[in-house]
Amino acid sequence: MIRFTRRAFGALVGTTLLASPVLAQDGFPDRPITIIVPYAPGGQGDITGRLIADHLSPLIGQPVTVENRPAANGVIGISEIANAEPDGYTLGVVVASHAMSRALVPDLPYDPVTSFTPITTTALTEMVMVVPPTVEANTVEEFIAYAKEHPGEMAYKSAGQGSNSHLFSAWFADAAGLDMIHIPYQGSGDSMPDFLAGVTQLGFDTVPAVRGYIDNGQLKALAAGGPEHSAAYPDLPTVAEAGVPGFAANSWGMVVAPAGLPEDVLKFLNENIVAALQEPAVVEQFATMGAQVVANTPEEAKAMLESEETKYSELISSLGITLSE
Known part of the structure; x- marks a missing residue:
């Protein structure tokens, strides 16, 4: 209390x-x-x-x-x-x-x-799993299926080697059985131009870092990263609910x-x-x-x-x- x-x-x-x-x-x-x-x-x-x-x-x-x-x-x-x-x-x-x-x-x-x-x-x-519109997936399940159809061809971005976003994306890819490439940047902001252009195809970011891009349609939010639903996007499932049990990115x-x-x-x-x-x-x-x-x-x-x-x-x-x- x-x-x-x-x-x-x-x-x-x-x-x-x-x-x-x-x-x-x-x-x-x-x-x-x-x-x-x-x-x-x-x-x-x-x-x-x-x-x-x-x-x-x-x-x-x-x-x-x-x-x-x-x-x-x-x-x-x-x-x-x-x-x-x-x-x-x-x-x-x-x-x-x-x-x-x-x-x-x-x-x-x-x-x-x-x-x-x-x-x-x-x-x-709150962290959220996001993808650019060029990725042909609107749910976590569809993303996993899409990535499995393109092994070794898709990349996840991070805010730097060993960063939170590196760990969470690598964890997701491993848990979902995906073959993806890691591309580190010098911070979340530095990663955005390539991400918005579809050079990288997956990111785990804090809501403040990507909310503007989600709201104006430049990025698609597929799931809440944490163990609970996002206050900003309450209709999103969590990654764990969407098929990756035990995943909780906080x-x-x-x-x-x-x-x-x-x-x-x-x-x-x-x-x-x-x-x-x-x-x-x-x-x-x-x-x-x-x-x-x-x-x-x-x-x-x-x-x-x-x-x-x-x-x-x-x-x-x-x-x-x-x-x-």
């Missing part, structure tokens, strides 16, 4: 005179908090960090700043989070690719699970701290970050990005991270995915 502090409740009903923040047992926080985002500005991880910072600061009575560390596929910034003092003053936002890092990066300088204290999952972002975000965070500080941060995430303006902003706020407990976030890391590591190993061609 979501727990709201008095400060969060006041914000929800428009109260301008907020009560003084209730501090953790050691007086935390008594100085500014930094959120490290190990990704480039403008992406969903960055937007998440800044939304939390803006809405958390008035709840706790201290400035909350965001610092971007977009290098080495996020490894540099995530290393900074792992190596920071576990005092609650350095936090981080990680996304689903964090759970893939152990299987992809040789000599990773941290453990994706044990080096961190999960505070809360922020949101789940993108998510999570707030973490270094391992060893004191329990009272963890409780304080979870309660207030959850309250910030549940503010109507924040929920609405996530919805515009095709994401649903989760705002769960530290225990639930930890269980999710462990499960996702295990699943992705096994998938990456079985599919033979690496960071190099």
Whole structure:
């Protein structure tokens, strides 16, 4: 159950005179908090960090700043989070690719699970299976049949070698028994010209990245990638419902701290970050990005991270995915 502090409740009903923040047992926080985002500005991880910072600061009575560390596929910034003092003053936002890092990066300088204290999952972002109009298929079943008629001739795109979209497309092709080529690009946006032209024939993208193309008829949405129906396209079946059992392509975000965070500080941060995430303006902003706020407990976030890391590591190993061609 979501727990709201008095400060969060006041914000929800428009109260301008907020009560003084209730501090953790050691007086935390008594100085500014930094959120490290190990990704480039403008992406969903960055937007998440800044939304939390803006809405958390008035709840706790201290400035909350965001610092971007977009290098080495996020490894540099995530290393900074792992190596920071576990005092609650350095936090981080990680996304689903964090759970893939152990299987992809040789000599990773941290453990994706044990080096961190999960505070809360922020949101789940809807992914959708899309094809260009040149593909003669309007359902997942028709796509599978079409691809089997053209073995080795069709290609799936990705936002880069070892990216979420690479893993999900490779997983789909393998599970459906398809012989397809992988063509990596430098990001989802970079892949779109070829995709729209039919040079590549399959993609798994977040709803915000492709919604405009779907709505104006430049792309066809065949299925929701995740385990549930898409809020944006509720009539679409999931890939699992359409004939690929067990398939569930999710993108998510999570707030973490270094391992060893004191329990009272963890409780304080979870309660207030959850309250910030549940503010109507924040929920609405996530919805515009095709994401649903989760705002769960530290225990639930930890269980999710462990499960996702295990699943992705096994998938990456079985599919033979690496960071190099």
